[in-house]
Amino acid sequence: xxxxxxxAQIPPNAVEDVARATEANIVVNYPNxxxxxxxxPLSRASAAAWIHQALVRLGxxxxxxxxxxxxxxxxxxSTFENQ
Numbered sequence: 001x002x003x004x005x006x007x008a009q010i011p012p013n014a015v016e017d018v019a020r021a022t023e024a025n026i027v028v029n030y031p032n033x034x035x036x037x038x039x040x041p042l043s044r045a046s047a048a049a050w051i052h053q054a055l056v057r058l059g060x061x062x063x064x065x066x067x068x069x070x071x072x073x074x075x076x077x078s079t080f081e082n083q
Contacts, residue, residue, distance in 0.1 A: 003075065004036040011038065025076035026053040033075050049073075 003022055004010070010018055018036070021027050028049035029035060042050075053074060056063045064071050 003034070005034050006036055006038065009038050010036065014038070021050075022075050024053075024057050025074055026050055026057055027075040028053055028070075028073050029075055030073045033073055 018027070018038070027036070028046065029037075030046070030049075049070075052061070055061045064074075
């Protein structure tokens with residue numbers, strides 16, 4: 001509930017998984033990092049972004065450089081500490 005304005009819509013059985021993915025910087029929310037839209041279907045673009053972040057987390061690919069605009073939509077603790 002500290003991260004997402006629509007946290008109440010996250011199904012109870014998914015809360016722990018969403019929290020873990022958020023803390024691991026896997027979640028990417030465009031255009032608003034504070035809105036998860038947990039009841040909406042996942043788009044191909046969002047799926048690709050989440051897969052990219054998961055591969056970064058696993059050390060399989062390099063993360064985006066901080067000057068890339070897309071990094072503004074990666075959700076995680078550091079995102080909210082800077083707001």
